Amino acid sequence: xxxxxxxxxxxxxxxxxxxxxxxxxxxxxxxxxxxxxxxxxxxxxxxxxxxxxxxxxxxxxxxxxxxxxxxxxxxxxxxxxxxxxxxxxxxxxxxxxxxxxxxxxxxxxxxxxxxxxxxxxxxxxxxxxxxxxxxxxxxxxxxxxxxxxxxxxxxxxxxxxxxxxxxxxxxxxxxxxxxxxxxxxxxxxxxxxxxxxxxxxxxxxxxxxxxxxxxxxxxxxxxxxxxxxxxxxxxxxxxxx
Numbered sequence: 059x060x061x062x063x064x065x066x067x068x069x070x071x072x073x074x075x076x077x078x079x080x081x082x083x084x085x086x087x088x089x090x091x092x093x094x095x096x097x098x099x100x101x102x103x104x105x106x107x108x109x110x111x112x113x114x115x116x117x118x119x120x121x122x123x124x125x126x127x128x129x130x131x132x133x134x135x136x137x138x139x140x141x142x143x144x145x146x147x148x149x150x151x152x153x154x155x156x157x158x159x160x161x162x163x164x165x166x167x168x169x170x171x172x173x174x175x176x177x178x179x180x181x182x183x184x185x186x187x188x189x190x191x192x193x194x195x196x197x198x199x200x201x202x203x204x205x206x207x208x209x210x211x212x213x214x215x216x217x218x219x220x221x222x223x224x225x226x227x228x229x230x231x232x233x234x235x236x237x238x239x240x241x242x243x244x245x246x247x248x249x250x251x252x253x254x255x256x257x258x259x260x261x262x263x264x265x266x267x268x269x270x271x272x273x274x275x276x277x278x279x280x281x282x283x284x285x286x287x288x289x290x291x292x293x294x295x296x297x298x299x
Contacts, residue, residue: 065089067123069115069296073101080295092118092296150175150185154257154283158182159189161260165226166217174213174259213282214259218251221260227251233266235273240266256282 064086068077071091081088091102092112102111112118150158154175161171172182186192221227231249232239240248250270251262256279265273 064293066293066295068092069118069294071098071102072297073098074105076295076297077106080293084293086293090123150177155185155189157258159186161217162186163190164221164260165224166221166260167224170217170220174217214253214256215251217259218253218262222251227260227262230264232264233269234264235269236266238266238268253279255280 064084066077066080066084066086066088068074068080068088068091071077071093072095074088074091077088077091080086088106088109090110090112091106092115093099093102094114099111099113102109112122158171158175161174162168168179168182168186171186172179175182177185183192218227222229229247229249229251231247233249238248242248248267249264250267252265252270252273253259253262254277255261
């Protein structure tokens, strides 16, 4: 028996006899069932109220399985997944998914959003396309959804800089704390984008350099959470069709 709890998917589930055995044998939790018979479905719903119940194996697809994982309330099962090498996945919870959608709807493209959350551009496009209306992709260079730019040294600041370049964020040229408005000798503005929370790169406050440094002297911004990695489905079990 393994020590880590595994995630289980169940085909032709019946009333879940094999699923009970699988949970005990693998120290796991069933995330979804697939069963068409009405009485058996009632038994499954009663025994596994937190698992998603699919009704027909002929309509069970990769997307429907991902959606069932996204909607599950089972602790430890991620809200959104992206296939990587070796069958591993990146974890994005509800808050991260909502923030990704919000960033896209405010005008950011897939590439910097995917880079910020550490998933592939294809996965981010798939995530967004199921939750919002996608813009036309007739763009070139850095404006393309799948532009492969350089690695961000500081993800939140890097994405905020791109948002400024695209006009998504507009520098008011006035400090929100002291009202100062000036430039350095080399022509650069002294008003800088400041983050209280690095998980929300488009939520900035505009501070002059002095106020910016003063804030960081006495405060610590909320650090960016790193998505955890976990396998999507560890075990598939099932009865006879």
